[in-house]
Amino acid sequence: MSVTAAFDIGGSKIEFARVDREGAVTNRATLPTPHTNWGDFVAALRSLVAADGGHATRIGISIAGTTDSATGIAQAANVPVVNGHHLENEISAALGVPVRVGNDADCFALAEATVGAGRGKPIVFGAILGTGVGGGLVIGGRMVRGANGVTGEWGHGPILAEAVAARGIPVIRCGCGQIGCLDSYGSARGLERIHGAFTGASLTSHEITQAWHAGDADAARTVDAFVELIAGPLSVIVNTIGPWVIPVGGGLSSDPALLERIDLAVRARVLGRYDTPLVVPGRTRGASGLIGAAMLAEELPA
Template sequence: MILCFDIGGTAIKTAEAFAPDDIRPKGRVPTPTDDYPAFAATLRAAIRDASQHPERVAISIAGVIDPDTGRATVANIPCLTGRPLVADLTADLGLPVDLANDADCFALAEAAVGAGRGHEVVFGIILGTGVGGGVVVRGQLINQSGGFAGEWGHGPVAQRIIGETVLPAFPCGCGQVGCLDAVCSARGMERLHAHLHGAEMDSLTIVSGWEEGEPQAARTIALWVELLAGPLAVVENMLGAGIMAVGGGLSNSRALVAALDGAVRARILRRFDRPLIVPAECGIEPGLIGAAILGLSRRTARAA
């Protein structure tokens, strides 16, 4: 059995994984964000309370591991930042630890049991609180030892002139300006709408307004799609993904995903007679599913 954790800044979710199709959620507890000993003790308690002693631990976390140093950056769990996290947890838990970024785990889940089944290359897209992603090739993460592959939302690539519309280079939380994350995440969409129309409106209202034909929302969404389509087309031309599965809050609008799919397919070299960008199928606990797939695959690889 693999004990799986999906760790965010608010809660730690737990599941026991016996096989890819046998993953059993076990509940959630608050995340100790500022106290590493308390954080490690929380994971040890889950190990102690498991139905049987696990072979290893697999973790999905909202952070990044530097592939050169092994040190973590986890913005919403400060006690983990700067630590060689896999090494520390392996020592503190007394078990082998497999760990991946939450977007990577989402991509793994989609590749293994979601919309990416049967495709050699799967790109998992996050469109929600942030713009991010993960890359899976032949069932394996590109980010085998941590890293930044798939983080297409960061970098100063957002268009600033679209037709007669001139946009500012919006500042991004990563420290750069002009990132897609700053203008195409849920908050970014709201920022874009406020800039265009001088009106504060949440992203769900903007999307529903667009679906109902409201003119201001329609203009916002048209620019939002245009901002994303070019960079996503470049990503597709580079990766050759057979499918791009979208998760995150904005993916709940199938019409929005379909509009983005049409815009991207019109810009890529390969011609598809089917959708390329589709809603994710692992709607419930993709972090736990991805962590389970990661742990089970690493166990199999080590046994071979």
């Protein structure tokens, strides 16, 4: 019997589950992520598989990092134990089953394109609006893997320096080293940064959106700027790749009114006509990494 299992590996925990072809997730289990010892890391993966009975015939892995398309070597700031390792080959050898590995945002996009909001659509761009801004691209039901393992990273690139400076928002250096990245302003921390620049107040993103929903004028000004800063770059993505839908994941995706504002702003800026919502909440949130990793593994022979 063919059994597809998946790992969703983040900085704090490794989550394991079985996933069927319709995206149903069962047998979930977690362990803390070992950060320094490769042997401990592999042992954690092996123990999760063994606890499920060791029945997996193929495994998909979603990880918060990149895998070089040419070399297969991983780089993950939040999971340093994997850096320099060829994850697919080494984990496959350790566990005795074929393995596929994808970036977490790419796996979100694949999950949405196969069983989520983009199911059956020819081109799906999955966008992440959470602690950072990320994305993934799926064409014809297959994850697109770019050079150096980078695809869909619309949150990075020095494109907003002038726009934020014109609004009186501090222009800061992103963690990637560039100045003026959308990641610094279109994320949850970015929403907080914009509000702080406008008001001097230190509020969480949730407190800001709550105040906006309650009719607070300062919060409304913050949300207006936030939406404008996101809509421009995202409209370029739409005009470039022509997605049928953009499912959104990450913490900010849980606010339907905010996504509706972003959707309307993006559709007003693109060349194509979209008569129905383009930017929509993802449907696989909470399990997207596991589902996307499993769908990636489905490309492997059982």
